[in-house]
Amino acid sequence: MAYEIRQWPAAVRREIGGLPGPAEAAVLVLLIAMRARGPRPEEYQVKPLKKNLRGLVQVNMKINREQIRVLFSVYGNCIVVFHVFKKTSPQVELRGYELALKRKKTAEQITKGGADELPTLH
């Protein structure tokens, strides 16, 4: 089953583009694999995050000694990426979780028709 890879917000692609070259390439390879094979390609370290970050899934990558985090959620056959960042400290990682969670909530709120400008859901 092919998956759709989406992002929220659109700045996520720019986050990927802002990574060092090898890390950017590795994240793109990961997302292409996820598009073809789903959210858990076995050659990647994919782990659902703990309870208070419920619904967020993390991919840990270590590229040239740099730790890259990809945070996403899965909705049916749609994988929505919320944040991609380089972990430079535990604090940065925690901030990354908070930001991803905030984005996730916003995306879910929007898709439930929380904003007046949005049409009825399908």
Next chain:
Amino acid sequence: MNSLPSIDLSVSERLQNDPEFRQDFFIAESSAKIAQQLINLRKRRTLNQTQLAEKLETGQSAISRVESADYLNWSFATLRRFAAALDARIRVVIEASEDVLPEYEEATQCVTETESDDTAAGSAANYPSGDMQWPSLKKTKISPRPPAGAANAGQMDIPQLSNLPI
């Protein structure tokens, strides 16, 4: 259909025009494929990581490390050892980039670019009104993966070690 913006995963143009990115991408892709093939072949042999480690006289963590997509320190000797332990053939194919780039040409996914804005109202304002269809985000639970060393004989894939891109 309008929905959450897609991520542009079309790499074809960049692979053509950016030699540095091309090398980074090829390395990342080949590493991931090697790891995937080794995992598939190990499962086909109904071995868990610990059993394979014993055959190779190494530790389970070493197997876990080389079965990871971001492992880049491959040596041919290591691959030969794995291939022997898994009763497989290695075939190395080195291809000129101009010969393989057409493989990456794909329908460009439409990317709806909006300004970075995490607020619902702010983000929605960037979309054309009236013709949007937001997808229904029904959460799908991902169950925890079985322990790293566990064999999973039920999910055997055909290995592709014969087409090893190094």
